Amino acid sequence: MKVVVIGGTGLIGSKLVRKLEEHGHEAVAAAPNTGVNTLTGEGLAEVLKDASVVVDVSNSPSWEDDAVMKFFRTSTENLLNAEAEAGVTHHVALSVVGTDRLQESGYFRAKQAQEELIKASGMPYSLVHATQFFEFIKGIADISTEGDTVRLAPAKFQPIYSDDVAAAVGRTAVGDPVNGTVEVAGPDVFQIDELIRETLAAQNDPRTVVTDPHAPYAGAELEETTLLPGPDALLAGTRLSDWLAKQQ
Incomplete structure (x- = not known):
């Protein structure tokens, strides 16, 4: 089976390509x-030739x-149109x-707009919704930092290892x-503020984590279970504890 992975050189994409190849897929x-x-649409027609499945793990x-918004709308529309012309029979997107x-x-x-385009396209599809990756925990702290203070809501989350995300996307794709x-x-x-604190x-990072129920997450306020x-x-x-031990 030929599977084209859009965003195939990134964190998830590169792991997904390797896992698919290990299971005998092209x-x-x-x-x-x-x-x-x-x-731009450059190279889409060529790469989709004879493809059965397209997996989109790209990011803006x-x-x-x-x-x-422009990225996800334009790239998704271009991709779905090219897939229809190429005879692709399964569109998978990571969200x-x-x-x-x-x-x-x-x-x-923008991610919601991407999903709505896929659902309305008539293309057989699967959406994979993943929680936050272990690798991005520090990034959550960084986008929540003002000066030396990290403001985070006391919301719960259930982070996942990127290898496990790639495996789940691969199973869905085939x-x-x-x-x-x-x-x-x-x-x-975990509770985000407590885990990041x-x-x-543990990393001797001097920043102070402040619990703030109104602290935004990528611009949105969080409820406990959002x-x-x-x-x-x-x-x-x-x-997470096993992954952290391996990083050390």
């Missing part, structure tokens, strides 16, 4: 640095409201748990389209 990494640009280079609950954020409004959403999450629930302290998956989510096996 996996093609498609990204601007391989000559495929979904914003800018999170500015207008730029990120985020809680996207529909984070619409104060320009980034998540299966039948679900024409709906699959949620994946890590095995353990502990993480920064970032948590539903009861039917697939739970990955890698624990």
Whole structure:
């Protein structure tokens, strides 16, 4: 089976390509640095030739409201049109748990627009909603920092290892389209402010974490359960404590 991975040279994409190849599939990494640009349409017709499945794990280079909306709308429209012409039979897209609950954020409004385009396209599809990656925990602290203070809401989240995300996306890609959403999450629930406070302290990071119920997350306020998956989510096996131990 030929599977084209849009964003195939990034964190998730590169792992996904490797996993698909290990299982005997023809996996093609498609990204601007391989000559495929979904914003302009460059290289799409060529790379999609004889492809059965397209997996979109690409991300916008800018999170500015207008730029990120343009990226997801334009690239998704170009991709879906090219897939229809090429005879692709399954479109898979990676998105985020809680996207529909984070619409104060320009980034998540753009992700919601992407999902709506896919659902309306008539293309058989599967959406994979993942929780926050272990690798991005420090990034959450960084986008929440003002001076030496990190302001975070006391919301719960269930982070996941990127390898486990790639594995879940791969299983979805080679299966039948679900024409709906699959949620994946890590095995353990944490409170964001507490976890990041502990993480920064363990790294001797001098920043102070302040618990603020109104602190925005990518521009949106969080309720306690905004970032948590539903009861039917697939739970990955890698624990954050084990991943952190390997990093050290």
